[in-house]
Amino acid sequence: MSAVADVVAIGCLLAGSLLCLTAGLGLLRFPDVLTRMHAGTKPQVLGVLLVMVGAAIRLQGWSATWMLLLVAVFQML
16 A cells, blocks of 8 residues: 555656756746736646645655645645
8 A cells, every 4th residue: 555655656756857847947037027927827837736645645644734735725826
């Protein structure tokens, strides 16, 4: 069961990292302000949330999970 959780956590961490990378590249590559704002917010929020989910699965502790949940809530605000 631990191996399955590790694979899911790694998948979430990699997907979140790639989304954060695409948000950064979008900020550099897009020409105007509105498209840069869109590129900086949409994939970044989902990327950070996926990283938080992957970290919560991997750490498997209630204190770490609550801290990551708090970070995710503030990211959504």
